[in-house]
Amino acid sequence: MSSQFATCTVTRTTTVAAGAFAPGHLGGLTEHIPFELVDDVLEETRTVQARVRTLPSRVGIYFVLALGLFPALGYRRVWDKLVAGLTGIDLRTPSEAALRQLRRRLGPEPLRMLFDVLAVPLARPSTPGVRYRRWRTVAFDGCSSLKAPDLPRVRALLGKVRHHWGMSGYPSLRLTVLCETGTRGLLGAVFGPSENGETVQATQLLPRLTPQMLLLADRAFDGDDFLRAVAGTGSQFLVRLCAHRRPAVLAVLPDGSYLTRFHDLRVRVIEADITITTSGGQRITGRYRLATTLTDHRHDPAEALVRLYHERWEIESAFYSLRHTLLTGRVLRSQEPRGLEQEVWALLTLYQALRMAMADAVESVPGTDPDRASFTVALQAARDQLIRADHVLPTPSNRTASGISSAVLCALLPPRRSRISARKVKCPTSRYPANPTSEHPLTSQNVSSLAVEVHTEPSSSAAKGRSGQRNQVLQHMRTAPHRSWHARELATALDFSHYDSFCVQLGRWTREGLLEKIANATYRLAPDCLPPQLPTDSRRP
Numbered sequence: 001m002s003s004q005f006a007t008c009t010v011t012r013t014t015t016v017a018a019g020a021f022a023p024g025h026l027g028g029l030t031e032h033i034p035f036e037l038v039d040d041v042l043e044e045t046r047t048v049q050a051r052v053r054t055l056p057s058r059v060g061i062y063f064v065l066a067l068g069l070f071p072a073l074g075y076r077r078v079w080d081k082l083v084a085g086l087t088g089i090d091l092r093t094p095s096e097a098a099l100r101q102l103r104r105r106l107g108p109e110p111l112r113m114l115f116d117v118l119a120v121p122l123a124r125p126s127t128p129g130v131r132y133r134r135w136r137t138v139a140f141d142g143c144s145s146l147k148a149p150d151l152p153r154v155r156a157l158l159g160k161v162r163h164h165w166g167m168s169g170y171p172s173l174r175l176t177v178l179c180e181t182g183t184r185g186l187l188g189a190v191f192g193p194s195e196n197g198e199t200v201q202a203t204q205l206l207p208r209l210t211p212q213m214l215l216l217a218d219r220a221f222d223g224d225d226f227l228r229a230v231a232g233t234g235s236q237f238l239v240r241l242c243a244h245r246r247p248a249v250l251a252v253l254p255d256g257s258y259l260t261r262f263h264d265l266r267v268r269v270i271e272a273d274i275t276i277t278t279s280g281g282q283r284i285t286g287r288y289r290l291a292t293t294l295t296d297h298r299h300d301p302a303e304a305l306v307r308l309y310h311e312r313w314e315i316e317s318a319f320y321s322l323r324h325t326l327l328t329g330r331v332l333r334s335q336e337p338r339g340l341e342q343e344v345w346a347l348l349t350l351y352q353a354l355r356m357a358m359a360d361a362v363e364s365v366p367g368t369d370p371d372r373a374s375f376t377v378a379l380q381a382a383r384d385q386l387i388r389a390d391h392v393l394p395t396p397s398n399r400t401a402s403g404i405s406s407a408v409l410c411a412l413l414p415p416r417r418s419r420i421s422a423r424k425v426k427c428p429t430s431r432y433p434a435n436p437t438s439e440h441p442l443t444s445q446n447v448s449s450l451a452v453e454v455h456t457e458p459s460s461s462a463a464k465g466r467s468g469q470r471n472q473v474l475q476h477m478r479t480a481p482h483r484s485w486h487a488r489e490l491a492t493a494l495d496f497s498h499y500d501s502f503c504v505q506l507g508r509w510t511r512e513g514l515l516e517k518i519a520n521a522t523y524r525l526a527p528d529c530l531p532p533q534l535p536t537d538s539r540r541p
Contacts, residue, residue, distance in 0.1 A: 024059035027385030085389030111345035122185040130182025135214035142198035176201035216312035256454040361405035381407035418447035
């Protein structure tokens with residue numbers, strides 16, 4: 001029995017910066033945000049302290065980042081976390097006013113530059129789930145659920161959202177990011193008042209796109225001008241179109257997709273029905289219309305692209321990790337505009353550093369899907385190591401010791417299951433209307449089978465209204481593609497009774513690049529809308 005009361009002594013060696021710089025660390029995350037990088041950012045933004053006292057600027061950067069790790073704690077309690085593992089070092093305890101002044105002295109610029117340095121692709125080309133053929137898959141989306149304190153200075157910056165029942169409770173901040181779908185790492189971010197639309201903010205992120213990327217986006221980003229700007233970067237895109245858009249059918253491809261034009265941009269449209277059968281036997285069908293610059297149906301089959309579009313939902317998991325796991329749904333703590341900007345950049349930087357640690361963990365075991373890395377496990381390990389001041393400056397003797405990567409690998413999630421559930425809004429005063437007739441199940445269910453049916457007659461989806469008239473006109477003009485057609489001649493041949501309205505539509509189709517106007521009320525097909533030339537045999541007489 002005496003062995004049950006035996007004791008032992010555990011001795012641990014911690015290596016940190018010397019003197020007043022000792023509290024400046026993030027535990028194991030310091031490897032991804034090293035001292036040298038922070039010092040260089042401070043030098044570039046001219047925020048280095050004039051003289052070294054109790055709170056150097058480098059310590060301030062790590063303190064602001066640590067505030068994001070402990071959103072429920074005040075300044076003094078977060079400072080206690082930073083120095084908890086630094087026993088034996090004589091450090092003065094600053095007041096909350098001193099820590100507040102430290103944040104004001106730094107401002108948002110160093111944190112913004114720090115995020116810009118870290119916002120790079122995280123996955124290697126061989127990492128599973130991050131590429132489609134030779135392109136790295138990325139996604140655009142926005143989040144407007146970040147809440148700021150309801151104070152006059154914050155309201156002057158962000159305003160309040162007006163709903164049909166009144167004003168929102170807190171000023172909301174809209175955040176739009178460019179995300180790597182596999183690792184969910186960030187490649188860029190823009191935030192501001194919620195009045196700024198997602199497309200307006202996403203336009204500022206277009207320089208982040210490269211020709212090696214394939215952009216996945218939802219219906220909020222299907223504008224012609226925005227898609228032309230995306231194509232101008234050299235990257236490819238796969239974007240879902242709004243239901244009311246019915247593009248012109250220029251040529252039907254063998255797999256059921258068809259070619260069309262968005263002004264001067266030639267794209268391919270895929271219309272498909274996706275039918276899901278749940279484990280409970282319920283069948284759910286949804287219709288998708290996707291537009292892409294991948295026009296070769298032989299290398300990029302329609303069904304493969306429809307299945308690829310599902311990867312866009314990775315960005316929703318990124319927002320969930322940032323808003324609910326990291327912030328735990330809390331309102332941002334800063335009470336002035338510059339402090340709010342600094343806090344958001346610090347949260348994005350911290351999120352990116354955690355994703356970098358997770359990516360390093362899964363890539364240490366070849367073939368491991370990044371989806372299996374748990375953000376919650378990485379976050380808790382980072383908090384524990386900050387409190388212990390562990391792995392601040394790894395030495396050869398403890399480089400292989402337990403760290404964030406080891407914690408992630410020891411708690412890998414099982415391979416992802418295909419599941420479906422209703423997008424149910426639980427807030428009683430939500431701006432989204434209730435939909436009790438939704439066919440989606442109220443609880444998550446496993447998907448037992450998924451079938452994709454590509455429409456083989458895309459023109460039938462545009463057989464009504466003006467879109468049907470446009471396709472009829474194009475089809476009739478292709479019977480003699482090189483001749484000129486008078487508007488009245490077309491109206492008579494196709495039995496269109498409203499001639500004036502028909503002339504207005506011809507002018508619109510001309511501006512869209514489908515037709516060329518060569519004389520008064522006289523048109524011909526644009527060169528890109530001509531049917532393909534069949535090869536001829538030169539041996540025939």
